[in-house]
Amino acid sequence: MKFIHTSDWQIGRTFRFVNDDTLGALQVARLDVIRQLGLLARQEGAAHVLVAGDVYEHETPSERTLHQPVERMRQFPDIQWHLIPGNHDADQPEGVWARLARGGLPENVTVHREPGAVLIDAAHNAWLLPAVLKRRHVLTDLTGWMDEAETPPDALRIGLAHGSVTGFGGEAEAEHNPVAPDRAKRAGLAYLGLGDWHGFCQIDARTAYSGTPETDRFTTGGGGGGEALVITLRGAQADPVITRHRTGRYIWKKLDDVVLTSRQDILALDARIRSIEPDNPGSVLVWLAVSGLLCVEDMAVYEREVLTQLSGAVACLRLTGAPHLSAGLEDLDRFGPGGAVRAAAEQLLSRAQAGGEAGQLAADALQRLFLFWQEMGVPAA
Known part of the structure; x- marks a missing residue:
């Protein structure tokens, strides 16, 4: 059995450091990557896409933002999309998932809002075990119930959760929405797909973070996202084959x-x-x-x-x-031996050499004066 593991789409996210044109392009890319996920599923022969939380950036998106990802998933009726709430879009009363449920979802899109084993692929005897966040932060491990969850013999038990693996990342993050690092082993999972960490990270042979499919943060090395995972299960006891695929623009x-x-x-x-x-x-x-x-x-x-x-x-x-x-006194010769501009430049240079905050402002002003003089093409007197 093959399926796609993805998470942290965060539709509706904003980036304050970019201009309006770039912001619009980045937001469009976060939507367009859903199509890339659907195409990847078709290419790999995967009938299911599992989304491990944070489909939305905010708990109260506009109506248009609310329906944009759903409409893109609707375009792939041959793919089953399975979604769980994350810490950004927890399943709160009158929250995003309640709003979507009232309006109705396409037959190929399922939001798992309660814990419990769900048969998702009868041909492969595959059962999904979702952890469901009802609040942004909880202090208990919402994957704990998976240990005792009943499924038929030789079932492919697939866990899906959004949270922080205990001992991974910073201590502050691990306090919220904790996930036991050995949950897959304890619960007999063929695979545990996680969301919350925005870059790919494999915890053990059967547990991994997919990372966000469209990169959303600066990094000095790898691990910044822009990927999705293709998971191949060859039996309940066999380790999964985890393959990373580039999806981000x-x-x-x-x-x-x-x-x-x-x-x-x-x-x-x-x-x-x-x-x-x-x-x-x-x-x-x-x-x-x-x-x-x-x-x-x-x-x-x-x-x-x-x-x-x-x-x-x-x-x-x-x-x-x-x-x-x-710059030194010899550079001021560009302004000629005298005159108002030369006098101003000398004062700026003197203040710049004195240092401090005022000195930095003077240096910046002198720099602009040099560049302006050069752009104007004024010859030295």
């Missing part, structure tokens, strides 16, 4: 400690970012932590190559810090 990268001291550094940074996805840099979001010291000419290169051209090439360029301007 966007790539998120964080580059720490980017130090720029020369034009060569700037060009190398530009090439590094463009090489992340050479054929489609518009699918890349990058967060740079920048520092360094650049001369007047190189600062102009930085403005042109990074702040203008590279920023226009990628989906989002998020910056922390900036290179500082390295």
